[in-house]
Amino acid sequence: MVASRRAAMLELAILGLLQDSPMHGYELRKRLTGVLGAFRVVSYGSLYPCLRTLEHRAWISTSGDSATGRRTKITYELTAEGKEHFQAVLDRAGPTAWEDDSFDVHFAFFGRASRDARLRILEGRRSRLEQRLDAARTEAKERRERADAYTAELHRHGLEREEREIRWLSELIETERTAYSNADRTIDTSAPPDTD
């Protein structure tokens, strides 16, 4: 029932995109490619079932699929409940938000989240990565003697990448914190309460 992290992220991304304006599934898919990272392309086989789920939950509504036999373009639109739910998820900023799958999507919609939520997610992610880095370092030590130069280089590079990611997060956290004093100027947009 928890709808698999990945599916949940797809849902969130869809709700987020529909926030801007109603759209067709086709258009949605193209934009999703952008939000979800330019890499992972969402297939229609995932998208349409997901849209139906969202409609079923009354978070989106459709217009265009009239009762006539003709097949028509369907425009998906956010409902009031949908907006509410989207905002609630953003502000909850629960522990799933900083997992690998979810982080990017949440980050992409930071502009609509409260600074509180942003900081929680950034910090959550950072400690997640730090913990992982520690584990990797420990493991690397244990393995050291049986690793050849290539394996060693691979792991060195992996650690470096993680470290850099952590530094990036630290900078963002710093920025968010200083932005506190001079009201949202460093990076714009705070969360609009609930209204449109």
Place this chain on the structure above:
Amino acid sequence: MVASRRAAMLELAILGLLQDSPMHGYELRKRLTGVLGAFRVVSYGSLYPCLRTLEHRAWISTSGDSATGRRTKITYELTAEGKEHFQAVLDRAGPTAWEDDSFDVHFAFFGRASRDARLRILEGRRSRLEQRLDAARTEAKERRERADAYTAELHRHGLEREEREIRWLSELIETERTAYSNADRTIDTSAPPDTD
């Protein structure tokens, strides 16, 4: 029949690990976590079926599962065919070798591949990433006006990460090429012909 990129990589990793010494499935799994990147843990539900496939293809043989009713520890061991196949895959250095899933595993076994194969894979991967980077940049331009500060930062960071990855590959390529003149000293180990 092509056994899904992921499964194929698991197979390669197993063959690679067994090259060093025979092992139990349990031990194998722990080591795989290392080779496959410390992140993705291989479940027994994947491992054992895979081992059976490998045995079926006569690339590994088992010892310990006697005909007596008692359950015994099973030690998996590479066969001559298995070694041959492993080496063939490493030296083929085909286009799949530089895809996301496969690259790390191939890299981890670079010590056993020819310099030729290493260079092919490194260069293949580099142009793969370059091509992806180009696509991402193009897309970023198109999207620029409707992106807020956070989305922009997310993509900026993504591009930077890719660029860094490309630089890393370039350095490795450079190293491999110069190593050519002073016979394998910069990074040790060349591929042992076929023998043990």
Place this chain on the structure above:
DNA sequence: GTTAGCATGTAAGGAGTTACATGATTTT
């Protein structure tokens, strides 16, 4: 002798991709 960790497996189910099928609209 009991707990904890080593060790091997399977079966069911979920998640999502691929391939297919169809139709509307715009461009050439």
Place this chain on the structure above:
DNA sequence: AAAATCATGTAACTCCTTACATGCTAAC
């Protein structure tokens, strides 16, 4: 009017994970 692209869907299939089931072995 043909071709390309926009647009919507489904069904089968592949793969993997989860949860379960079992038993051995060393340590306390």
